[in-house]
Amino acid sequence: MNRIKKNNLSMLLLLVATYFLGTSCSSNQEKISMEINKGWQFSEVTKNDWRPATVPGEVHTDLLKNKMIPDPFYRDNEKKLVWIEKKDWEYKTTFNVAPEFLKKKNNLLVFDGLDTYATVYINGIEILNANNMFRQWSADVKQNLKAENNELRIVFKSAQNVVDSLAKKDLPYVIPDNPRCYVRKAQYHFGWDWGPKFTTCGIWKAVRLEAYDEKETEEEYKVPHKYELVQEKDTAGTSFYFKIDDKAVYMKGANYIPSDAFLSRMTNAEYDKVIATAKDANMNMLRIWGGGIYESDYFYDLCDKNGIYVWQDFMFAGTMVPGDKDFFDNVREEVKYQVKRLRHHPSIVVWCGNNEIDEAFKNWGWQKQFKMNKKDSIKLWGDYKRLFQDSIPKWVKEVDPHRPYVSSSPLFGWGKKESITQGDSHYWGIWWGIEDIEVAHKKTGRFVSEYGMQAMPNYSTIEKITIEEDRHLYSDVLKAHQKAGKGFTKLNSYIHRYFKDTTNVKTWSVKDYTYLTQCLQHYSFKNIIGIQRSKEPYNMGTLLWQLNDCWPVASWSITDYYNRQPKAAWYAVKEAYRDDVKPTIDKVRPIDLKLENPQITFKIEGNTITLKAVKAAKYVWIDIKGYTGRLSDNYFDLKAGEEKNITIQTPISKPEITITSLFDVLSRSK
Incomplete structure (x- = not known):
């Protein structure tokens, strides 16, 4: 009887402690754990200005929630928030510990x-120094805990300040092409040609207290499938394709970047939307690009469930690497942790060392740009080979000997003839090289893992992030949301060749300009994919750049940041990736078509819009004001006299609909 009372009391104490902590608690015979996700506060270091914080989260989103900064994505606010990354920040909370935890040996x-340079204190005692966003960190706090009011404090140093200091310390030795190379942190946080520069810090994943007597034995790893990357000599060069369980698979998909500049915003519901845009576009592969993050478990669960294979880069992109022991040791722990975390996912078919570093060192002119002497050049290349060709494949093999590994994507730059005959290819002659889209007939490689065409974001997004005075070409605000070098110039070059003379482009409305860029992207992806797929089995993969955006921006993405709504190109890709019909390839450029007023009429019955045109219509865009869902089709063609039914995916009452065709825009844009 007394024993029962004592057990009940212990359980009551545990429940009460958990309640007042605001934490979640789970237990079993082996281990008990408690989330520490409530009561957090943050402040700039030395300011002692403590405000409520959200964990997981990051300093930018905490500042925004406390109304201390404006919306970072609105207008040109990005440049007004640079000060945040130059400061050090600290987070703290207090928590109680139930007796059951304290009784355990560990x-x-x-x-x-x-994220990323963090010093952790428990009850004023330093217990941990972290320097890698991609590792799990832990500290034994058995001797530091007490039953009540444990203070947990984490101080984050400015990652930008740290890498700048490390780069300065190494001078005159320079590691191209950016000091971000020194830090194991999402590289896109330092800005990219589609992303903002918000160099974040914070507790970006879960924190918990674990207690146990004996460490749990690791479950035996069993490889989910037989994975092969076939690279065999043939009459044209060397093949490059994947076999899953001895079956060759043609890969159709896209490159995936982090879906938000602020990672804590990526809820499971957001991931559902993103993966749905891939699955519903008939994709079977996503390449997780090396400048972002190793994605959440939920992301890979969705890929497993939806039959989407994953090409997994390690998180290195576009810079050489430090060669010191500490850096290599840090990467070793990262690689082993992430591979062990992810290897059970059947969707992952290949590990890749990095994005574009091999070709960058050989082709991007760094030696001249950074006035590199021969000794430094030899050291940089030697450190590169040690990491990506020797060390990482060895570390991967120790924990996942069954999947293929490639050292870099790609091995040959798009200007090299080998890029067409062997290995995977990032073909950027279209866009960066300003080549005609038809060059794909001659420049389709064995597996094209990057290619693309830009477009403006959806016009509803432009309205959301601008005010009326911003909506002209090329306002400072629009330029703030175009990160690509000479981005508008390149867009105009393609519009000029494929849709309309751009001599007077500055007089066009932003809405019409946006429409034409999206038609251009639609045309480009439709035809490039059609050409590439027509070359199977010489070509065995097409991964467009890119599926998604991390903020509202002009980019190569086929979906919009807000609500993951399709851009025009998404509908083209959905059709081009179908397996039940052969993709079509246009033989005439839109600029050479003789268009007449299509005189489109439409009617609505329930969730169905029925359209009919008197004359043939191109790129018919259905715009429903305020609608955030998808349509069964959009930016489609209508034949003269044809009736077409379009389904509204999510019901909407009294929809306000505008119909636009290419004829309409060409007629009013002089």
């Missing part, structure tokens, strides 16, 4: 993600 504080 009490560990576990951090699934700290």
Whole structure:
């Protein structure tokens, strides 16, 4: 009887402690754990201005929630928020510990993600120094805990300040092409040609207290499938394709970047939307690009469930690497942790060392740009080979010997003839090289893992992030949301060749300009994919750049940041990736078509819009004001006299609909 009372009391104490902590608690015979996700506060270091914080989260989103900064995505606010990344920030909370935890032999504080240079204190005692966003960190706090009011404090140093200091310390030795190379942190946080520069810090993943007597034995790893990357000599060069369980698979898909500049915003519901845009566009592969993050478990679960294979880069992109022991040791722990975390996912078919570093060192002119002497050049290339050709494949093999590994994507730059005959190819002659889209007939490689065409974001997004005075070409605000070098110039070059003379482009409305860029992207992806797929089995893969955006921006993405709504090109890709019909290839450029007023009429019955045209119509755009869902089709062609039914995916009452065709826009844009 007394024993029962004592057990009940212990359980009551545990429940009460958990309640007041605001934490979640789970237990079993082996281990008990408690999330520490409530009561957090943050402040700029030395300011002692403590405000409520959200964990997981990051400093930018905490500042925004406390109304201390404006919306970072609105207008040109990005440049007004640079000060945040130059400051150091600290987070703190207090928590109680139930007796059941203290009775265990081991009490560990576990951090699934700290971004990035973090010093952790428990009750004023330093227990941990972290320097890698991609590692799980833990510290034994058995001797530091007490039953009540444990203070957990984490101080984050400015990652930008740290890398700038490290780069300065190494002078005159320079590691191209950016000091971000020194830090194991999402590289896109330092800005990219489609992304903002918000160099974040914070507790970006879960924090918990774990208690156990004996460490759990690791489950035996069993490879989910037989994975092969076939690279065999043939009459044209060397093949490059994947076999899954001995069956060759043609890969159709896209490159995936982090879906938000602020990672804590990526809820499961957001991931559902993103993966749905891939699956519903008939894709079977996503390449997780090396400048972002190793994605959440939920992301890979969705890929597993939806039959989407994953090409997984390690998180290196576009820079050489430090060669010191500490850096290599740090990467070794990262690689082993992430591969062990992810290897059970059947969707992952290949590990790749990095994005574009091999070709960058050989082709991007760094030696001249950074006035590199021969000794430094030899050292940089030697450190590169040690990491990507020797060390990482060895570390991967130790924990996942069954999947293929490639050292870099690609091995040959798009200007090299080998890029067409062997290995995977990033073909950027279209866009960066300003080549005609038809060059794809001659420049389709064995597996094209990057290619693309830009477009403006959806016009509803432009309205959301601008005010009326911003909506002209090329306002400072629009330029703030165009990150690509000479982005508008390149867009105009293609519009000029494929849709309309751009001599007077500055007089066009932003809405019409946006429409034409989206038609251009639609035309480009439709035809490039059609050409590439027509070359199977010489070509065995097409991964467009890119599926998604991390903020509202002019980019190569086929979906919009807000609500993951399709851009025009998404509908073209959906059709081009179908397996039940052969993709079509246009033989005439839109600029050479003789268009007449299509005189489109439409009617609505329930969730169905029925359209009819008197004359043939091109790129018919249905715009429903305020609608955030998808349509069964959009930016489609209508034959003269043809009736077409379009389904509204999500019901909407009294929709306000505008119909636009290419004839309409060409007629009013002089």
